[in-house]
Amino acid sequence: MYDDKFMLRALALARECAAVDEVPVGAVIVKDGNIIAEGVNFKERANNALRHAEMEALSRAAEVVGNWWLEGCEVYVTLEPCPMCAGAMINARVDALYFGAYDPKSGACGSKVNLFEEGLFNHYVEVSGGNMAEECGAVLSEFFKTKRARKN
Numbered sequence: 001m002y003d004d005k006f007m008l009r010a011l012a013l014a015r016e017c018a019a020v021d022e023v024p025v026g027a028v029i030v031k032d033g034n035i036i037a038e039g040v041n042f043k044e045r046a047n048n049a050l051r052h053a054e055m056e057a058l059s060r061a062a063e064v065v066g067n068w069w070l071e072g073c074e075v076y077v078t079l080e081p082c083p084m085c086a087g088a089m090i091n092a093r094v095d096a097l098y099f100g101a102y103d104p105k106s107g108a109c110g111s112k113v114n115l116f117e118e119g120l121f122n123h124y125v126e127v128s129g130g131n132m133a134e135e136c137g138a139v140l141s142e143f144f145k146t147k148r149a150r151k152n
Helices: 004-019 053-065 083-092 133-151
Strands: 026-031 034-040 073-079 096-101 126-128
Touching (some): 004 026, 004 034, 004 053, 004 073, 004 096, 004 133, 026 053, 053 073, 053 083, 073 083, 073 133
Parallel strands (some): 073 096, 096 126
Antiparallel strands (some): 026 034
């Protein structure tokens, strides 16, 4: 069940990304009402396209539970996941995904494609988008506005 406190933590992580010039996306994984893993975008610092916030959090959560199956877990992320991250959540069998801002360019929860369509895969993830969308979107907008201003 969605809880703002977890999205607020994901937002705090996103702001930390912005402070180190990384696209501000934060993700947390919750199990039994507690955060068991967190992730931030690490693509620029690692020079690795796989280092999305969701992938970082999923990897840490698997270490915590001792299994790549993350049944009973919920993912909170500030931006609608891309196809790679959405696929990883389906494969990990997370129970639910709660995301903030929609991503019309590469979102895989309905904006561009919908990998979470019921019956599409052998595991169904409950999805709820637009949670604290204004706050999540503002962090991203401010980050890119600042980057564009630095270029000029």
